[in-house]
Amino acid sequence: MxxxxxxxxxxxxxxxxxxxxxxxxxxxxxxxxxxxxxxxxxxxxxxxxxxxxxxxxxxxxxxxxxxxxxxxxxxxxxxxxxxxxxxxxxxxxxxxxxxxxxxxxxxxxxxxxxxxxxxxxxxxxxxxxxxxxxxxxxxxxxxxxxxxxxxxxxxxxxxxxxxxxxxxxxxxxxxxxxxxxxxxxxxxxxxxxxxxxxxxxxxxxxxxxxxxxxxxxxxxxxxxxxxxSYSDLQKTIDMLTNTYKKVTVQYINKKTEEEISQMKDITQLYDNEGYGNGFITTEAYLKMLYNEVAKERSYIEDNDEKNRKALEKIEQMKRERNEKQKN
Missing domain, CATH: 3.60.15.10 (Ribonuclease Z/Hydroxyacylglutathione hydrolase-like)
Structure with a gap:
């Protein structure tokens, strides 16, 4: 690597x-x-x-x-x-x-x-x-x-x-x-x-x-x-935050990496100011965002699955306990 x-x-x-x-x-x-x-x-x-x-x-x-x-x-x-x-x-x-x-x-x-x-x-x-x-x-x-x-x-x-x-x-x-x-x-x-x-x-x-x-x-x-300047720094924070949120929404809506990389409306405001004219193109940036969101959502979804299984186990234990009390 x-x-x-x-x-x-x-x-x-x-x-x-x-x-x-x-x-x-x-x-x-x-x-x-x-x-x-x-x-x-x-x-x-x-x-x-x-x-x-x-x-x-x-x-x-x-x-x-x-x-x-x-x-x-x-x-x-x-x-x-x-x-x-x-x-x-x-x-x-x-x-x-x-x-x-x-x-x-x-x-x-x-x-x-x-x-x-x-x-x-x-x-x-x-x-x-x-x-x-x-x-x-x-x-x-x-x-x-x-x-x-x-x-x-x-x-x-x-x-x-x-x-x-x-x-x-x-x-x-x-x-x-x-x-x-x-x-x-x-x-x-x-x-x-x-x-x-x-x-x-x-x-x-x-x-x-x-x-x-x-x-x-x-x-x-x-x-x-x-x-x-301070305002340039803040603008970058806003750009990163806004585009990350928009890509997250599209990911949750089951859009693929290729589909999201072509969604120029996500970055249009910044593309108009030349953000995509540097070493990292708009498409490359959107793909990076997709992969970052996928990593984060995978972690969240994995935790959700673990929580679901834990709840199922608790419910099963409750049912077994209730059955014993009846007997």
């Missing part, structure tokens, strides 16, 4: 490389955007990178692909010549951890949730192509951790079974900037890695948890997409 996921990510990157270079072979474009104070977002061919610059050094969130790290480093040097001292991986996918080994060899200390290291270790063991051990985070945590760096408190916390089973969100408390990793795709349908512990309800719960920390002035660096 992990081998297939890693290979798919590499193939996706190779495809992007082929179609993103110019005829002259120029490097893929990167874009460094100031978010707030000394916090920046760096966009390229992978998940959005977060960067904190200051007197202590450089604090980095995610690092895209190894093939891209040289250009990323060049962008970073336009702001600071200091080294990247700390790196937080928001989850294990290759477009967020691919350059780990390069940075580790340069002296960067890598942090992540426990499950990120577990997933990466499994990749190393299962991949035919050799993956360097240096890709592994050096420090892991189970729930949360705090950095005091570049003049502010940086709160890193785990959200359970959201995009994956090892997601971390990073909140810069002074700058009021939140990096969500792939728990939040801004303006696009999300990819939820259900094969590796992700779930739509986990994503919704994670975003609700994030709302408790932030406010309407918070700027949000999403895993993919442009810089977001």
């Amino acid at each position: 992990f081998s297939k996921l890693f290979t798919a990510a590499v193939l996706l990157f190779s495809f992007s490389m082929a179609f993103s270079q110019s005829d002259t072979g120029q490097k893929i474009n990167t874009k460094l955007i100031k978010v707030n104070n000394k916090i920046y977002m760096l966009q390229g061919k992978g998940g959005n990178i977060g960067l904190s610059f200051g007197n202590d050094g450089i604090f980095m969130i995610d690092d895209q692909f190894a093939e891209h790290i040289e250009q990323i480093q060049e962008e970073i040097k336009t702001v600071s010549e200091k080294p990247v001292q700390f790196l937080v991986n928001t989850h294990f996918h290759a477009d967020h951890t691919g350059a780990n080994a390069v940075l580790a060899e340069a002296g960067t200390v890598i942090f992540s949730h426990d499950n990120v290291r577990v997933r990466l270790q499994e990749m190393i063991e299962n991949e035919k192509k050799k993956i360097p051990q240096e890709i592994l985070p050096m420090v892991t945590f189970s729930e949360d951790m705090t950095f005091y760096y570049n003049g502010e408190k940086i709160y890193v916390f785990h959200v359970h079974n959201a995009h994956t089973d090892g997601d971390a969100l990073v909140y810069f408390t002074k700058s009021n900037v939140l990096h969500t990793g792939d728990v939040f795709f801004n303006g696009k349908y999300p990819y939820i890695d259900t094969a590796n512990g992700g779930s739509i309800m986990g994503v919704i719960n994670a975003l609700e948890k994030a709302k408790l920390l932030i406010n309407e002035e918070t700027k949000i660096i999403p895993g993919h997409g442009e810089i977001g």
Whole structure:
């Protein structure tokens, strides 16, 4: 499973490389955007990178692909010549951890949730192509951790079974900037890695948890997409909740996965705003919702069946007791 996921990510990157270079072979474009104070977002061919610059050094969130790290480093040097001292991986996918080994060899200390290291270790063991051990985070945590760096408190916390089973969100408390990793795709349908512990309800719960920390002035660096706001986060929660409910109704009405994947009226409001133009198409998103609903309903239906059998057994015991009393 992990081998297939890693290979798919590499193939996706190779495809992007082929179609993103110019005829002259120029490097893929990167874009460094100031978010707030000394916090920046760096966009390229992978998940959005977060960067904190200051007197202590450089604090980095995610690092895209190894093939891209040289250009990323060049962008970073336009702001600071200091080294990247700390790196937080928001989850294990290759477009967020691919350059780990390069940075580790340069002296960067890598942090992540426990499950990120577990997933990466499994990749190393299962991949035919050799993956360097240096890709592994050096420090892991189970729930949360705090950095005091570049003049502010940086709160890193785990959200359970959201995009994956090892997601971390990073909140810069002074700058009021939140990096969500792939728990939040801004303006696009999300990819939820259900094969590796992700779930739509986990994503919704994670975003609700994030709302408790932030406010309407918070700027949000999403895993993919442009810089977001509190209202963008709320819009995504509403989108996920509404479409999930609609698919649930259709599932209860015995509609098949194929039938539901073609019901564009479920997502029409969001399709009109371009949500289906990203990596995840409308059809793929609806199929993911169907499978999530099927899992949830299977659990509910299984419990209902167990309760029905228990009630039947109780009724049988009552009848037997009544028969004994009569005799």
